[in-house]
Amino acid sequence: MESLFRFSALAEKMHPSPIRELFRISQQPGMISFAGGLPDPDTFPVAAFAACADILSRDGRTVLQYGASEGYPPLREAILDMMLGRLGYRPAAGELLITSGSQQAVDLMARALLDPGDVVVLEAPTYPGTLHCLRNAGARFALVPADGDGMQVELLPEVVARAEEATGRRPKLIYTVPDFSNPSGACMGLERRRRLVELARELGIPIFEDDPYGRLRYAGEHLPSLKALVGDAPQVIYASSFSKVLAPGVRVAWTVAAPELIRSMVLMRQGEDLCTSTVTQALVAEYCVRGLLEEHLGLIVATYARKSRAMQAALERHLPPGAARWHRPQGGFFFWLELASGSSRELFERAVAAGVAFVPGRAFYPGAAEQVGGTLSGDHFARLCFTFADETAIDEGCRRLGGVLGGAA
Ligand SMILES: Cc1ncc(COP(=O)(O)O)c(C=O)c1O
Helix, strand or coil: CCCCCCCCHHHHCCCCCHHHHHHHHHCCCCCEECCCCCCCHHHCCHHHHHHHCCHHHHHHHHHCCCCCCCCCHHHHHHHHHHHHHHHCCCCCHHHEEEECHHHHHHHHHHHHHCCCCCEEEEEECCCHHHHHHHHHCCCEEEEEEEECCEECHHHHHHHHHHHHHHHCCCCCEEEECCCCCCCCCCCCCHHHHHHHHHHHHHHCCCEEEECCCCCCECCCCCCCCHHHHHCCCCCEEEEEECCCCCCHHHCCEEEECCHHHHHHHHHHHHCCCCCCCHHHHHHHHHHHHCCHHHHHHHHHHHHHHHHHHHHHHHHHHHCCCCCEECCCCCECCEEEEEECCCCHHHHHHHHHHCCEECEEHHHHCCCHHHECCCCCCCCCEEEEECCCCCHHHHHHHHHHHHHHHCCCC
């Protein structure tokens, strides 16, 4: 029967997120899932968070009301204080916007900056949630390959030139996750960070630095964020989130950027959700003001460091020699395996039959038709999340994966 609805061109070309589709498979009984990038729910500070709910009795008349589009003032103060450590300066009030997840920050930024057909430079592989938002804005993608040290920034001028030649448009934005990329786990070295901001300045292209994992380092020294390298210069748009350091269910994140961009993002969000939920912002603010976030970070860093060691050991123990290679992540949520042969999509089918799920690498690359100035694809990669499963499951899941890679079922 013909539909009553005449869908928009955008709705017609939208596809379900491949990762969200995998959730269904991951939830089959007996399945060990390394697929979703989920925090360990055993680490959620349930009791402490519940105690923070007394903000409702103390200040219910405010926190149950509509809030400012820029964010709930006490949370804004807490975040500005926190940013002093991460960015090396306390941003001005006009530089900060609180959003419903950093997913919304990318969406608002894309709608503020991009017209259909515009080109965005991405490190490849990249985060599919961002691809989804940018695709909705009609973007096309120019890819800079990444290695164990993140984006190969020396290739940036060439990628920009090729994209410009292919489209007649100068890319409008560079998107990167310098600290513990999703999916590759790579952390961009200090020299590359410096070079990236220098090259981007020369090219006149702003950088969107997505930093949900920066505080989750398990080995080595913390490196300055790109935003810290440029201070309050408009060149870097910085976004981070409470999703991985507290709980994704709160849907609270923030962006620090030039006031003119923040103003435009505020106007965009007023047509979308008016403001981030005041109740959850108030709970998160209370949690931060009580000093609980710093304490909690200590706990999750220790837990995830243990789990990442467990996955490293399990992969070494169970994968057939030479079947895959990987860089040991120093933080974040993921291992990124490069298969010696075969497609990870095909491996995925067999792995699921053996009771272990991961995300095939293709999900982290735009489709060939969306790429300009060259094409890259990730068919021989696999993303494994180590934070969700417990250590016994990590070992057993890697044993199953090793069996499949070795040809046994
Ligand atoms: C690189 C990256 N950016 C953004 C997000 C989304 O974060 P949020 O839950 O704040 O929307 C994620 C979540 O996995 C991520 O890995």
